[in-house]
Amino acid sequence: MPRTDVVSQEKIADGLYRMVIKSPVDLSQSAYMPGQFLHFRVSDSIDFMLRRPISLCLADEANNLVTVVYRAQGEGTKRLARLTAGDTVDVIGPLGKGFPLHEESSATLVIGGGIGVPPLLELAKKLRAKGTRVVAILGFQKASQAILIEEFKALAEVFIVTDDGSMGKKGLVTDLLDASMTDGISRYYACGPTPMLRAVKETLEPSGILGYLSLEERMGCGIGLCAGCVHKIQDNDGVHYVKTCKEGPVFAAEEVVFS
Amino acid sequence: MTPHDVDLAVEFCGLQLKNPVMPASGCFSFGKEMEMFYDLNLLGAIVVKATTLEERMGNPTPRVAETPAGMLNSIGLQNPGVEKVIRDELPYLRRFSSLPVIVNVAGTMVEDYVAVVHRLNDSQDFDAIELNISCPNVKCGGIQFGTDPEMAAEMVSAIKEASNRPVMVKLSPNVTNIVEMAQACESAGADAISLINTLIGMQIDVEKRAPLLGNGIGGLSGPAVKPVALRMVYEVASSVNVPVIGIGGIFTGKDAIEFLMAGAKAVQVGTANFTDPYAIPRIVDEIKDWCVAHGVKRIDELIGAANPMSRRRG
Ligand SMILES: Cc1cc2nc3c(=O)[nH]c(=O)nc-3n(C[C@H](O)[C@H](O)[C@H](O)COP(=O)(O)OP(=O)(O)OC[C@H]3O[C@@H](n4cnc5c(N)ncnc54)[C@H](O)[C@@H]3O)c2cc1C
Ligand SMILES: Cc1cc2nc3c(=O)[nH]c(=O)nc-3n(C[C@H](O)[C@H](O)[C@H](O)COP(=O)(O)O)c2cc1C
Ligand code: FES
Numbered sequence: 001m002p003r004t005d006v007v008s009q010e011k012i013a014d015g016l017y018r019m020v021i022k023s024p025v026d027l028s029q030s031a032y033m034p035g036q037f038l039h040f041r042v043s044d045s046i047d048f049m050l051r052r053p054i055s056l057c058l059a060d061e062a063n064n065l066v067t068v069v070y071r072a073q074g075e076g077t078k079r080l081a082r083l084t085a086g087d088t089v090d091v092i093g094p095l096g097k098g099f100p101l102h103e104e105s106s107a108t109l110v111i112g113g114g115i116g117v118p119p120l121l122e123l124a125k126k127l128r129a130k131g132t133r134v135v136a137i138l139g140f141q142k143a144s145q146a147i148l149i150e151e152f153k154a155l156a157e158v159f160i161v162t163d164d165g166s167m168g169k170k171g172l173v174t175d176l177l178d179a180s181m182t183d184g185i186s187r188y189y190a191c192g193p194t195p196m197l198r199a200v201k202e203t204l205e206p207s208g209i210l211g212y213l214s215l216e217e218r219m220g221c222g223i224g225l226c227a228g229c230v231h232k233i234q235d236n237d238g239v240h241y242v243k244t245c246k247e248g249p250v251f252a253a254e255e256v257v258f259s
Numbered sequence: 260m261t262p263h264d265v266d267l268a269v270e271f272c273g274l275q276l277k278n279p280v281m282p283a284s285g286c287f288s289f290g291k292e293m294e295m296f297y298d299l300n301l302l303g304a305i306v307v308k309a310t311t312l313e314e315r316m317g318n319p320t321p322r323v324a325e326t327p328a329g330m331l332n333s334i335g336l337q338n339p340g341v342e343k344v345i346r347d348e349l350p351y352l353r354r355f356s357s358l359p360v361i362v363n364v365a366g367t368m369v370e371d372y373v374a375v376v377h378r379l380n381d382s383q384d385f386d387a388i389e390l391n392i393s394c395p396n397v398k399c400g401g402i403q404f405g406t407d408p409e410m411a412a413e414m415v416s417a418i419k420e421a422s423n424r425p426v427m428v429k430l431s432p433n434v435t436n437i438v439e440m441a442q443a444c445e446s447a448g449a450d451a452i453s454l455i456n457t458l459i460g461m462q463i464d465v466e467k468r469a470p471l472l473g474n475g476i477g478g479l480s481g482p483a484v485k486p487v488a489l490r491m492v493y494e495v496a497s498s499v500n501v502p503v504i505g506i507g508g509i510f511t512g513k514d515a516i517e518f519l520m521a522g523a524k525a526v527q528v529g530t531a532n533f534t535d536p537y538a539i540p541r542i543v544d545e546i547k548d549w550c551v552a553h554g555v556k557r558i559d560e561l562i563g564a565a566n567p568m569s570r571r572r573g
Contacts, residue, residue, distance in 0.1 A: 041534065046482045046510055049534050050325045076325075092536065220323040220332060221533035224292035226285065227308075227337045228323035241317055241337060246292070 003088040007065060009081070014144045016115075017081045018057075018069045024091050027061045034059075034123035035098030035191070035214055035250045038068060039222040041090035042076040052076050053219050053245070055119035055191075056094050057148075066094075069118035069147060095222055099123050099189050099212055099250050107133040109185045109209075110156070111173050111200055113192025114140060119214060120191055121148055124155040135159070135185070137176050139192065143167035174199045182207050190214070190253075198258045211253040217244045232257035262547040266557045269303070271502035271524045272387050272425035272450045274359040276303040278543050279558060280515060283506050283529035284309055284363035284389060284429070285334065289348040296536045301543065304359040305352060306527060307344070309391050311364075312371045312378075314340040319473030324462045329481030329508070330530055331460050333474035336365050341378045349384035360385040361427065369417050376421040387424050390415065390449075393431030393456035405431035405456075408443035415447035427451040427504065432458050432484075432491055441495040441503075452495055453504035453527065455488045481530040482508040489521055496522025497568030510538070512545020519561045522569030 007020040024038070039051040058067040072081040083089055098119075108127055110120040117138050124134045134156035140146045143166035152158045159176055160168025169175070173196060182204070188211035190200045197213045204211060220228030222245045230241035231248065233255050242248070267278035281304040289307045290299055299305065317337025324331045338344065344362070352360045362385045366372040376388065392404035392414055404414045411428075418426055428444040430437065432455040441452050457478025464471040488507025496503045505523030509515050510531045518526045531538040546558070555561060563569040 046328050046534075048325065049328065049330050049481045049530055050323070051534065218321045218323050220330065221286075221536075223295075223536060225288045225532055226323065226332065227288075227317060227334050228332060230317065230320060230322070230337070 002092075003090050006083045006085055006087045006089055008085050009083055011081075012069065013147050015073065016069065016071050016145065016147055018067060019080070019083065020065050020067045021089060021091065023059070023064045023066045024093060027059055027064050027066070030094070032056065032059060032094045033098030033100075034126050035119050035189075035212075036094035036096050037222070037249065038066065038091050038093035039095055039219075040080060042079040044090070048076055048079070050076075050220065051092075051222055052080065053095075053222055055214075056098075056122055057118035058122050058125070069115075071115050092222070096245055096249050097247060099214070101126055101130060102187060103130075106186050107135065107184050109135050109137065109182065109188040111137045111188060111190040111192070112139065113173060113196040114145065116190075116192030116196070116214065116216075117148055120189065121151055121155075123189055124152060128155050135181070137161070137173045137181075139173040139196070140167065172196070172199065174203045177203045182209060185209055187211060188253075194258070197256070201253045201256065201258070204253075212250050213253050213256050214250045215244050215248055215256065217249075219245055221245070232259060260551050260554065260556070262544070262551055264556065265547045265550040267543070267546065269525050269558060269562075271504070272427065274304060274386055274425070276359060276525060277357055278303040278546070279519065279525035280539050280543050280546070281306055281361070281525065281527050282532060282539060283527035284391065286529035286532050289344070290352055291348075293536070297540055299352070299355045299358055301540045302358060303525060303543075304361055304386075306361040306363055306389055307348065307352075308338050309336045309363045309365040310338055310341050310344045310375060311336060311366055312341055312374050314338070314343070321471060321473055322477075324471050324477065326460070326462065326479065326481070327483060329479055329483030330533075331462055331472060331477035331479055332457070333472045333477035335474065341375045345378065345382045345384070349382060353384050359387070361387045361389050363389045363391050363429070364418075365391040369414055372414065373417055373421045376418055380421075380423045385424070387427060387450075388418070388422055389427045389429050389453060390418055391429050391456070393429050393433075405440070406434050408439050411440060412443040412447035415444050415449050419448035425450040427453050429456055430454040430491075430495075431456045432487060432507075437491045438494050438498045441499050445499045445501050449501060451502040451504060451524075452499060453506055454491055454495060455484070455507045458484055458487065480508070482510055482514075484508045485514060489517055492518055492523050493521040493566055493569075496563065497566055503569075509542065510534070512542050512547075512549055515542050515546055516549055516561060519558065520563070520565035522563040522566040524562060
């Protein structure tokens with residue numbers, strides 16, 4: 001398997017890490033998109049058979065580097081967190097279909113919850129590069145879990161909520177989705193836990209604003225082989241299970257079925 | 260001697276394989292996805308996802324879970340149905356000049372298995388059928404045919420009569436006596452036996468105090484099942500005369516060689532494709548390297564090398 005160099009690894013909050021690696025593909029020659037993911041093998045031995053999907057957080061084309069930000073929670077991501085500069089890692093990607101960018105968007109809303117926040121950073125960067133105004137609503141459990149705030153502030157107007165009120169407003173991201181927030185917004189993008197995505201979709205549906213959701217399903221292969229990662233999608237042919245690793249993880253919000 | 264001097268070609272059911280390694284059903288979709296990784300001509304043959312008469316949605320998620328040195332899946336035979344498979348999937352595979360195509364057939368009752376085979380008979384875009392009477396993931400996924408020798412024999416005879424192509428029969432390991440199953444299929448006309456499908460297993464999500472998989476139970480695969488698979492291949496290869504195809508936990512060239520030595524004519528690789536998308540060409544190279552290091556000129560020399568009973572049957 002092709003391996004790539006780990007350039008740096010640092011702990012950025014309680015249990016949360018930022019890792020920079022050499023891109024497994026030449027970014028300047030690839031049609032990568034924010035919202036795509038990298039698929040990491042966490043061990044060279046056969047104890048861990050499944051790769052771990054982690055979203056692209058930042059792409060640096062000039063130096064051909066990619067940054068990922070992730071929570072070390074289970075055994076696999078804990079192993080990833082042990083890598084340091086000079087190590088190599090077996091990774092494929094960027095994979096899947098990310099967030100589409102639109103020409104006509106006047107202002108966009110990006111909504112992230114927890115470890116759903118990182119992929120929105122590259123998105124905010126790309127939106128800003130197109131001259132689009134970005135408003136970011138970022139939700140965390142508590143202040144010690146808050147990540148990438150300064151990075152977002154450089155690109156967007158930032159609103160923060162926490163479950164316990166230890167940073168920003170106490171509450172959920174949807175508490176901020178009132179008329180004053182959505183005024184002038186032509187598109188939204190959301191990434192976070194499934195209950196959050198569902199609540200965002202339901203809250204914004206009446207406003208008629210079109211949006212995209214980045215879904216999180218357990219993956220067998222990440223490359224379309226196993227049909228493990230499916231989610232229910234409603235399209236012209238009705239409701240069916242679609243592979244989120246290949247056709248997603250990002251889908252138009254109106255197509256996503258929660259049941 | 261160099262890797263080029265090693266002859267890896269094998270033959271079974273009239274299929275000529277340039278090497279004995281092919282993907283296992285359900286672990287390679289219909290092949291298109293692998294284009295970005297390598298040329299499918301590197302495969303010995305291809306076995307595509309289970310195909311049923313009508314489209315199948317499959318089971319609720321989560322459908323996969325990681326286990327020590329393996330995984331559980333409860334996909335539930337999600338596939339677009341035989342019409343679409345013939346129209347949209349199989350023709351693509353004919354672009355590869357030397358790639359025998361094997362279609363894995365599943366269903367609920369003898370009649371719908373037979374209907375799939377009748378429909379397939381008109382297609383020129385495949386070379387053999389692998390009869391899946393061993394899927395643990397749907398209530399009537401054929402597994403009842405895979406655990407009762409009489410029902411298996413009835414199914415195999417019906418499919419043999421219906422099919423104008425060779426019929427391999429894929430066995431479930433979830434039985435008390437695998438030899439009895441294999442012999443029943445052979446007597447009913449099976450042209451080859453492939454084994455094993457997955458072992459039924461489970462994982463509990465302790466936070467939710469509930470089974471992790473949406474379907475509750477799932478099929479265990481990967482290196483964790485290899486010893487079980489090898490034992491079954493060994494036993495079956497020493498008790499039937501038709502070719503045996505070994506499946507279960509193959510990750511390296513050495514794993515594949517173990518199956519060949521146990522009496523398998525060829526092998527299938529499933530879960531390893533998920534861990535390492537280049538698994539199959541890597542395994543082929545590792546087999547060649549092993550042969551060079553051990554002065555083996557023809558892969559045939561290894562088949563049954565550790566199982567004298569299987570050699571006598573050949
Ligand atoms: C498209 C996509 C993008 C993601 N991006 C990020 C990111 O940028 N940062 C981040 O911290 N996390 C991200 N995740 C979640 C991350 O993949 C899981 O946290 C991680 O796989 C858990 O592995 P583990 O070894 O810690 O846990 P274990 O419990 O050891 O994992 C066991 C198995 O379950 C799977 N699994 C467990 N939890 C999840 C989960 N929440 N989602 C999907 N699979 C899971 C694992 O991949 C593995 O196969 C993303 C998930 C997806 C699907
Ligand atoms: C995700 C997944 C899907 C599978 N789907 C099928 C299938 O459609 N038909 C079938 O006969 N076997 C299916 N199998 C079983 C494999 O073909 C193989 O028999 C089994 O996984 C053991 O091999 P392995 O350890 O190399 O994976 C599936 C296995 C997995 C992991
Ligand atoms: S994870 Fe295997 S098809 Fe998506």
